[in-house]
Amino acid sequence: MAWKRWRIEEVIHYPGSQEVEKYVYTPGIHGLELAKALREGRVLGMKCPDGVYVPPKTYCPDGSPGELVEVRGPWRVVTYTLVHQDIYGNPLPEPEALALIRPDDADYGGLIHRVRAESIYIGMEVKPRWKPPKQRSGQITDIEYFEPA
Amino acid sequence: MGVHTYVAAAHPNIVVAPPTSVGRILMRRVAIVGAGWAGFRPQVPELSFRELVYEAASRAYEEAGVDPRSDVDAFVSCQEDYWEGIAIADEFAPEPLGAVLRPTYTVAGDGLQGLAQAFMMIRSGAFDVVVVEAHAKPSDIVTLDGIYELALDPLHVRPLRPGNPLFTAGLDAVAYMARTGASRLHLAMVAAANKRMGLSNPRAPHAARVTVDDVLESPTYIYPMSQLEVAPFTDAAVVMVLASDEAARRLTDAPVWLDGVGWATEVGTGAVEFHEWGRMPSIRAAALMAYQMAGVDSPASQTGFAEVEDRFSFMELLALEELGVAGEGEAAAMLERGDLAPGAFYPVNQSGGSLSVGVPLEATGLWRALEAYLELRDNSGAYDQPRAVVASWRGPPTYTSAVAVLSAV
Numbered sequence: 001m002a003w004k005r006w007r008i009e010e011v012i013h014y015p016g017s018q019e020v021e022k023y024v025y026t027p028g029i030h031g032l033e034l035a036k037a038l039r040e041g042r043v044l045g046m047k048c049p050d051g052v053y054v055p056p057k058t059y060c061p062d063g064s065p066g067e068l069v070e071v072r073g074p075w076r077v078v079t080y081t082l083v084h085q086d087i088y089g090n091p092l093p094e095p096e097a098l099a100l101i102r103p104d105d106a107d108y109g110g111l112i113h114r115v116r117a118e119s120i121y122i123g124m125e126v127k128p129r130w131k132p133p134k135q136r137s138g139q140i141t142d143i144e145y146f147e148p149a
Numbered sequence: 150m151g152v153h154t155y156v157a158a159a160h161p162n163i164v165v166a167p168p169t170s171v172g173r174i175l176m177r178r179v180a181i182v183g184a185g186w187a188g189f190r191p192q193v194p195e196l197s198f199r200e201l202v203y204e205a206a207s208r209a210y211e212e213a214g215v216d217p218r219s220d221v222d223a224f225v226s227c228q229e230d231y232w233e234g235i236a237i238a239d240e241f242a243p244e245p246l247g248a249v250l251r252p253t254y255t256v257a258g259d260g261l262q263g264l265a266q267a268f269m270m271i272r273s274g275a276f277d278v279v280v281v282e283a284h285a286k287p288s289d290i291v292t293l294d295g296i297y298e299l300a301l302d303p304l305h306v307r308p309l310r311p312g313n314p315l316f317t318a319g320l321d322a323v324a325y326m327a328r329t330g331a332s333r334l335h336l337a338m339v340a341a342a343n344k345r346m347g348l349s350n351p352r353a354p355h356a357a358r359v360t361v362d363d364v365l366e367s368p369t370y371i372y373p374m375s376q377l378e379v380a381p382f383t384d385a386a387v388v389m390v391l392a393s394d395e396a397a398r399r400l401t402d403a404p405v406w407l408d409g410v411g412w413a414t415e416v417g418t419g420a421v422e423f424h425e426w427g428r429m430p431s432i433r434a435a436a437l438m439a440y441q442m443a444g445v446d447s448p449a450s451q452t453g454f455a456e457v458e459d460r461f462s463f464m465e466l467l468a469l470e471e472l473g474v475a476g477e478g479e480a481a482a483m484l485e486r487g488d489l490a491p492g493a494f495y496p497v498n499q500s501g502g503s504l505s506v507g508v509p510l511e512a513t514g515l516w517r518a519l520e521a522y523l524e525l526r527d528n529s530g531a532y533d534q535p536r537a538v539v540a541s542w543r544g545p546p547t548y549t550s551a552v553a554v555l556s557a558v
Contacts, residue, residue: 011194011195016234018231018234023303025303025304027304031304053423054422055305055422057419057420061416061420061423078324078426079320079321079323079324079327079426079427080319080320080323081316081318081319081320081322081323081371081372081373082319082369082371082372083311083312083313083316083319083371083372084368084369084370084371084372085312085313085368085369085370085371085376086294086312086313087293087294087297087313087314087315088293088294089370089376091368092312092313095369095372096311096312096316098309098311098316098319098320099320100320100422100426108423109420109422109423110422111305111422112305112306112309112320112421112422113309114309122323122324122327139308140304140305140306140308140309141308141309
């Protein structure tokens with residue numbers, strides 16, 4: 001018989017996985033300098049023809065080479081969001097506040113990071129909460145979070 | 150308001166090419182002469198992604214009246230290896246399209262970028278009939294969150310392990326609302342309207358009779374958006390047959406013309422921090438390119454309707470502003486006045502948008518073009534200006550967008 005009763009239980013799926021955990025990423029010229037700075041509790045930007053960008057990325061959006069500069073803040077929330085659910089709609093244990101935070105001595109960009117505060121708003125002044133020096137590894141997570149200044 | 154004025158005024162960073170550089174390539178017109186689709190369900194358990202493409206292609210070839218083995222000169226397939234879970238997945242493209250031993254090209258991007266590729270191939274004079282394909286089977290992807298996480302900048306964003314890798318949409322939504330004064334109510338109005346409009350669309354599994362209150366009361370997903378303001382994923386395949394004007398007139402009495410295409414990437418995800426938060430300059434730059442080709446200066450008066458990005462509710466309003474359909478910060482007022490409803494001043498997302506249809510990954514843009522194509526093919530008499538604007542964003546964490554202008558005349 002050509003026609004066959006079809007049931008979803010009869011569908012076979014072949015499992016597969018990708019080796020996505022086995023990469024190393026080269027930080028590059030500015031990336032390495034930023035990593036070193038983070039270990040020292042400092043943040044770098046780059047000077048471009050139209051202003052200072054954070055983080056430094058070796059070259060500017062207009063294609064010209066960027067010049068490393070230190071940025072010191074004060075830091076301000078440019079925009080923010082509260083993540084309540086994961087991609088599948090499962091609630092997170094606690095909503096997470098994430099923000100784009102820009103130091104006043106930069107013109108573009110900033111750091112994307114967590115904010116811990118009772119409330120959060122655009123323009124709010126915040127400061128980085130650094131890990132103890134011995135626990136730092138040159139990653140963005142050397143800043144644990146930003147908190148009200 | 151000329152196109153140059155509207156772009157240059159708000160976005161000094163966008164370099165506006167002089168019109169002559171585009172004018173020189175206004176050689177032959179390009180038409181869509183057939184389209185097919187398959188799937189458009191949250192899960193299509195009975196078909197592989199290749200069979201979805203085969204089904205959509207069979208329908209497109211039937212409508213266009215072409216044999217892919219003899220009447221099609223080249224094929225464009227839009228896909229990304231990570232979505233397929235297959236390395237070098239472009240090697241899977243030829244057979245389901247009937248493209249074995251024929252020129253086949255892969256665009257690792259949205260289907261609307263593939264449409265632009267096919268447009269250029271025909272405009273160049275090298276090909277007369279070109280097929281574009283895009284497909285998605287997100288239901289096969291067990292760890293979709295892992296792929297989106299892997300798309301984040303590995304140096305400065307991914308180590309944060311944000312609880313939802315789509316969070317950048319929330320950053321844009323909050324910045325957009327602060328700049329324009331659009332409220333959560335406006336965002337909910339977009340979602341409620343689109344979910345209801347999708348009820349008459351056979352491709353809209355996420356359509357529903359919901360009210361603005363239902364949207365506002367649904368649990369928060371990524372603030373400021375609730376669950377009902379974020380488009381779910383959908384399995385689908387879309388295939389379109391494009392032809393030069395000579396070939397199109399041979400194949401059909403009523404071609405739908407593709408009069409302009411554009412695409413752009415702002416700062417990529419390797420420098421996502423530099424993005425202009427609460428804006429979408431990539432849509433604006435893509436629109437400028439497409440409008441110049443199509444001779445559109447004022448989209449709201451020279452085109453009749455639009456299918457635009459709405460995978461997050463706020464994006465519909467932002468897209469309309471970046472497209473120049475609404476003035477700066479004025480999309481919410483158009484929505485309030487009812488200007489965007491079917492039969493009103495400028496209908497937007499009559500298909501129900503992604504909020505009803507879902508997000509078929511890289512097929513999303515080509516599907517938006519499909520909706521505009523079908524409306525112009527079947528219902529062009531309903532419009533004073535039977536032309537449409539199609540605009541799609543590639544979704545977070547990208548800042549890549551593409552725009553097309555379609556015309557029934």
